[in-house]
Amino acid sequence: MMGRARRLLARVRGVFGAGRGDAARAREIATHLALLEEEFRAKGMNEAEAHRQAWLKLGNATVIREEVRRASGIPFVENLWRDVRYALRQLRKSPGFAATVIGTLALGIGAAAAMFTVVDHVLLQPVPYRNAGRLVQIQEVDASGKEAWPLPWLDIQQWRQQSRSFNEIAFSRDMPGGRNFLVSHGAALQVNAQAVSANLFPTLGVQPMLGRGFLPVAPGFAGNKNAGTIVLSYAVWREALGGQSNILGKTVQIDDTPHTVIGVMPPGFRYPADTKDMAQVWTPIELGKNDQARSVVANGYAVLGRLRPGVTVEAAQAEMAALQKRVAQEWPNAVQRTNHSGVLVQRYSDTLVDTDVRKGAAGAAGSGGRAVADCQRERDESVAGAGHSGSGRWRCARRWARAAGELSGRCWWRGWC
Amino acid sequence: MSSKEREPGQILQGTLDLIVLRTLETMGPQHAYQIATRLGQVSDKLLSLNQGTLYPALVRLEQYGWIAGAWGRTENNREAKFYSLTKSGRKALAKETERWRAMAAMVERFLAEEA
Numbered sequence: 001m002m003g004r005a006r007r008l009l010a011r012v013r014g015v016f017g018a019g020r021g022d023a024a025r026a027r028e029i030a031t032h033l034a035l036l037e038e039e040f041r042a043k044g045m046n047e048a049e050a051h052r053q054a055w056l057k058l059g060n061a062t063v064i065r066e067e068v069r070r071a072s073g074i075p076f077v078e079n080l081w082r083d084v085r086y087a088l089r090q091l092r093k094s095p096g097f098a099a100t101v102i103g104t105l106a107l108g109i110g111a112a113a114a115m116f117t118v119v120d121h122v123l124l125q126p127v128p129y130r131n132a133g134r135l136v137q138i139q140e141v142d143a144s145g146k147e148a149w150p151l152p153w154l155d156i157q158q159w160r161q162q163s164r165s166f167n168e169i170a171f172s173r174d175m176p177g178g179r180n181f182l183v184s185h186g187a188a189l190q191v192n193a194q195a196v197s198a199n200l201f202p203t204l205g206v207q208p209m210l211g212r213g214f215l216p217v218a219p220g221f222a223g224n225k226n227a228g229t230i231v232l233s234y235a236v237w238r239e240a241l242g243g244q245s246n247i248l249g250k251t252v253q254i255d256d257t258p259h260t261v262i263g264v265m266p267p268g269f270r271y272p273a274d275t276k277d278m279a280q281v282w283t284p285i286e287l288g289k290n291d292q293a294r295s296v297v298a299n300g301y302a303v304l305g306r307l308r309p310g311v312t313v314e315a316a317q318a319e320m321a322a323l324q325k326r327v328a329q330e331w332p333n334a335v336q337r338t339n340h341s342g343v344l345v346q347r348y349s350d351t352l353v354d355t356d357v358r359k360g361a362a363g364a365a366g367s368g369g370r371a372v373a374d375c376q377r378e379r380d381e382s383v384a385g386a387g388h389s390g391s392g393r394w395r396c397a398r399r400w401a402r403a404a405g406e407l408s409g410r411c412w413w414r415g416w417c
Numbered sequence: 418m419s420s421k422e423r424e425p426g427q428i429l430q431g432t433l434d435l436i437v438l439r440t441l442e443t444m445g446p447q448h449a450y451q452i453a454t455r456l457g458q459v460s461d462k463l464l465s466l467n468q469g470t471l472y473p474a475l476v477r478l479e480q481y482g483w484i485a486g487a488w489g490r491t492e493n494n495r496e497a498k499f500y501s502l503t504k505s506g507r508k509a510l511a512k513e514t515e516r517w518r519a520m521a522a523m524v525e526r527f528l529a530e531e532a
Contacts, residue, residue, distance in 0.1 A: 005495075024498075025472070028449060031497045032468065035450040059467025067473035072480070 008033060025068065033058060128268050130205025131306075135348040136313060138169070138303040138320065140328075140340045148339045150300025153219070153291040155340070158327045159303075165316035167308050170203040171301040172196040172271070175254070175283065182240055182281060183253040189240040192277050193254055195285045198226055203306050204271060208263030209234065211248045214284050221292070226284035230259035234267040235278040259283060272302065274352045294331050304348060317345040433474045434483075435517055438510040441484060441502045448489075448497035449475060475500060483509045 009030045033054045040050035058064070091098035129135060140148040140155065153171075160169050175193035182191045198214040201207065214226045230252065232241070241247055251258045259281075270280060290299045307316055320343040328341045440455050441447060447455070453468040478484045483506030486498045502510070 027496065028498045029469075029472070031448070031491070031495045032450045032453075034495060035491070036468070057468055059469035061469065064467075064469035064472055067470070068476050071473040071476040 005030070005034065029058070128206070128270065128273070132349055133347065134307040134309075135204070136305045136307060136316060136345050137348050137351045138305050139344045139346075140324065141342045141344045142339045143341060145342070145344065147344075150296070150298050151303060152294050152298035153287060153301065154294055154298075154330070155324075155327050156301060156303055157219075158330075159320070159323065162323055163316075163319060165308060165311045165319050166305040168199050168203040168306045169303060170197045170200040170305075171303045172200060172285070173299060173301050177255055180254055180281075182236060182279075183256075184240055187240065189236065189279060190277075191236060191240075191254070191279045191281050192275050193281050193283065194271065196271075196282050197285055198224075200271070200282070200304070201231075201265075203304060205306075206265065206269055209266040210237075211261070211263035213263055219285065219287055221287050224284065224286065227286060228258070228260055229262045229284060230254070231263040231265060231282045232261060233265050233269065233278060233280040236281060237264045239279065254281065254283070273348070294336070305345070313345055313347055317343070320345055432517070433470070434478060435510070435513045437471070437474055437478060438483060438502060438506060438513065441500060442507070442510060446487075446489075446499040446501035448491065448499050450497070452500070478506070481509070482506070 009026060012026045012030045012033065036054035036057050037047075037050045040053045041047065045053065055061075091101065138159070140151050142148055156169065156171050163169070172194050175195050177193075180191050180193035181188045182193075196214075197219060198217050201213040202216075207213070208231060211231075213231060214229065217224045217226060232247075232252075237243055237247060241250075241252070244250075247261050247264065250261050252261060253259070265282075270278060271282070288299075290297060305316070307313070324343040325341065328337050331337045331340055436456060437452060440452055440459075444451070444455060449468070449471055453471050456471075475484070475486070479486055479500075483503060484500045485503050486500050488496060489499045491497050
């Protein structure tokens with residue numbers, strides 16, 4: 001009796017498969033068949049006939065198995081695996097074709113990934129500031145467009161007094177020393193330390209999360225009210241100072257110089273925007289003797305302006321170019337007057353990538369990229385302003401779709417030619 | 418003969434779920450053989466289905482969570498999987514019954530009109 005049951009089970013397994021789910025199903029069906037056989041024997045059939053009739057009554061085993069599998073959702077995976085194996089076999093058979101396919105895929109994926117990286121860096125997450133599209137970098141250049149160095153305080157001062165294009169002009173430079181260490185309770189953390197003008201945070205449109213920013217004072221050569229203070233990035237506050245809630249007013253040392261913590265910036269905030277390291281600190285610029293003259297040893301600054309509403313980058317460029325012609329005359333010698341004769345006003349987010357990369361992106365992406373940038377600007381405005389607006393998001397989505405279409409079209413065209 | 422056999426099969430396709438659920442509701446936990454036998458009895462052999470076609474329906478219903486299977490022993494001590502109606506199965510049965518009745522009534526109205 002037992003032997004027969006086992007034989008039956010073996011046979012059912014043979015038909016219904018021996019996988020894990022299959023085994024249980026086979027046991028179930030074996031019982032079913034056994035009961036059917038009993039039923040037919042009870043009707044007076046011999047064993048062989050009852051066996052045959054039981055299988056007939058159960059129906060076409062292959063069809064049932066397929067139906068059961070379809071119902072359990074197995075065939076999709078199975079078919080997929082079969083397709084993959086088939087594809088691999090075909091590729092092995094014709095290596096030339098395989099190389100072509102792999103090369104095409106690699107190029108396609110690589111190009112797409114590269115484009116995404118560029119778009120992501122350039123356009124999607126460039127600058128965590130309010131209304132970032134209105135932030136511009138201002139540099140001094142010579143007639144050929146080559147950057148002039150240093151860009152001294154005295155020139156910035158003229159721009160602040162005479163230009164009409166900007167709500168704010170802020171400036172900053174790396175703190176001296178190159179590598180700076182923040183020391184607190186004997187532990188040291190390497191930080192990126194920036195000396196910044198008091199109006200930098202208002203210019204960027206970002207408020208500290210804790211405490212305050214620097215007091216609004218006009219830069220001067222006398223000691224100012226911000227002297228000896230420091231604002232920390234969120235990462236520094238969390239990592240080096242354990243996120244203490246009573247951090248304000250505490251003293252930390254930057255390379256042996258004590259600073260009083262007055263504020264902590266929100267998570268994700270960084271300036272300059274291309275700083276890789278999130279461990280940043282900002283101290284107020286104190287003007288000194290290297291700021292008192294235009295010379296090769298003067299302190300050089302990075303300058304950031306916020307355009308007045310309605311003023312385009314081009315308009316600001318035109319105004320500043322005219323202004324700088326006069327300012328450059330203040331430089332002591334003829335070579336310097338030539339070298340500093342022009343300015344370059346660029347959207348800040350556009351300055352954050354290598355020129356080559358930007359050219360590549362602009363060339364390939366063309367108006368697609370611009371659409372994305374426009375969209376990003378709009379989003380920035382809505383984020384920093386009244387918050388997300390549903391319609392804005394849809395407009396963005398549509399613009400995105402159009403941009404993506406144009407982008408792929410252009411890439412395809414360039415790849416083809 | 419073959420077309421006669423196929424026709425009830427086609428009808429079954431849409432209604433087998435409902436019939437299985439109803440069988441489990443009236444009879445309590447049943448294994449596949451019992452369900453199939455019950456189907457034959459009630460339908461007066463009109464649905465002379467291949468009993469194996471029950472299995473996909475059981476798998477499907479189990480995946481919906483409408484029935485739950487548990488291994489147990491038959492009267493003469495064979496191991497078998499007993500299916501019973503779950504709570505959501507009971508709800509689904511009520512809904513399906515309603516849908517079926519509405520559908521049947523609608524078709525019936527059309528047929529009456531024709532006559």
